[in-house]
Amino acid sequence: MNAWSKFWQWYENKILGSVILIAIIQFIQVPHMIWNADMMLETGIVSRVHPIIDWFLYGVDLIEIISIINVGMIMYSLIKKRSEKKQITKKA
Numbered sequence: 001m002n003a004w005s006k007f008w009q010w011y012e013n014k015i016l017g018s019v020i021l022i023a024i025i026q027f028i029q030v031p032h033m034i035w036n037a038d039m040m041l042e043t044g045i046v047s048r049v050h051p052i053i054d055w056f057l058y059g060v061d062l063i064e065i066i067s068i069i070n071v072g073m074i075m076y077s078l079i080k081k082r083s084e085k086k087q088i089t090k091k092a
Contacts, residue, residue, distance in 0.1 A: 012077050018070050025067040032060040 001009075011018075035057040038046040047054060 008077060008080065011073065012081070015074060015077065018074055022067050022070055025063050028060055028063060032057050 035046045035054075038044070039048075047057075
C-alpha cells in the first residue's frame with residue numbers, strides 16, 4: 001500500500017472529526033455575519049467597538065479555507081469509496 005492510499009485510509013477513519021471541525025468553523029461564522037451586517041449597515045453596535053475585536057471577526061474569513069479544503073477531501077473520499085464499491089459489485 002502506497003503512502004497516498006495509507007493517507008486516505010487514515011482520513012476515512014477520521015471523517016467524523018472532520019465533520020465536527022467543519023461544524024465548529026460554521027458556528028464561528030454566526031458572530032462574523034452579525035459583525036459584517038453591522039459593518040454594512042454602519043450602526044456601530046458590534047463593529048468598530050474595538051480594533052482587536054474587528055481584526056478577529058474579520059479574520060474568521062481565513063478560517064473558512066480549512067473548511068473548504070476539508071469539505072473537498074470528504075467529497076473526494078466519499079466519491080472514491082462509492083466508485084470502489086461499484087467496481088467490486090461489477091466484478092462479483
